[in-house]
Amino acid sequence: MARRFAEEGAKVVVADLNSREAERVAVEIGNGAIAITTDVSQRSEFDELVYATKSAFGRIDIMVNNAGYTHRNGDLVDVEEDVFDLITAVNMKAIYHAARAVVPIMERQGGGSILTTASTAGLRPRPGLTWYNASKGWAITATKSMAVELAPRNIRVNCLCPVAGETGMLEKFMGKDTPEIRGKFKASIPLGRFSTPLDIANAALFLVSDEASLITGVAMEVDGGRCI
Numbered sequence: 001m002a003r004r005f006a007e008e009g010a011k012v013v014v015a016d017l018n019s020r021e022a023e024r025v026a027v028e029i030g031n032g033a034i035a036i037t038t039d040v041s042q043r044s045e046f047d048e049l050v051y052a053t054k055s056a057f058g059r060i061d062i063m064v065n066n067a068g069y070t071h072r073n074g075d076l077v078d079v080e081e082d083v084f085d086l087i088t089a090v091n092m093k094a095i096y097h098a099a100r101a102v103v104p105i106m107e108r109q110g111g112g113s114i115l116t117t118a119s120t121a122g123l124r125p126r127p128g129l130t131w132y133n134a135s136k137g138w139a140i141t142a143t144k145s146m147a148v149e150l151a152p153r154n155i156r157v158n159c160l161c162p163v164a165g166e167t168g169m170l171e172k173f174m175g176k177d178t179p180e181i182r183g184k185f186k187a188s189i190p191l192g193r194f195s196t197p198l199d200i201a202n203a204a205l206f207l208v209s210d211e212a213s214l215i216t217g218v219a220m221e222v223d224g225g226r227c228i
Contacts, residue, residue, distance in 0.1 A: 147217030
């Protein structure tokens with residue numbers, strides 16, 4: 001997402017808990033990108049993120065909530081409370097923190113766009129990922145409610161619902177990574193492949209662009225037909 005936005009001329013803040021990787025991406029992008037170490041579960045860190053962004057670029061037009069966490073695929077009663085709390089902090093409460101941090105800024109600027117990465121899990125849940133599924137359902141409902149409330153302020157709010165993809169969490173989604181389990185997951189996707197980061201980035205770019213100026217409150221499925 002950071003690379004695609006930068007290619008289209010956006011000034012990009014790469015905010016991540018992993019400071020080394022955030023810096024790597026920002027350096028690859030070059031001029032017009034900065035890296036900030038951010039724990040999205042903490043409101044104080046959002047305040048620091050906003051300060052750094054405003055100091056570097058003067059405004060905030062787009063906020064992308066892309067951090068995510070999941071428990072390992074398995075029985076719902078086996079998920080420990082600390083894992084559940086982290087899921088809700090990253091997948092849910094971070095959206096609340098982000099809104100409180102950037103909505104007043106966007107309103108003063110005359111508008112903006114907020115985008116959240118939800119999941120097909122929030123639309124058509126799979127067994128074994130109950131608490132993750134629930135957090136993404138929450139994100140979808142929050143998106144729609146925010147869109148209605150913020151529309152009079154010219155702030156659009158949308159979310160993406162990707163199917164499973166080649167990311168760091170894929171192995172947890174599947175429970176374990178074997179050719180058989182991969183085959184089972186792919187069999188549920190009519191187009192027959194996992195998503196790629198570029199698939200999701202291109203959809204994200206469209207939803208926050210001027211070309212999508214009449215689109216708000218949508219949960220866009222980027223899923224190869226998985227939710228049909």
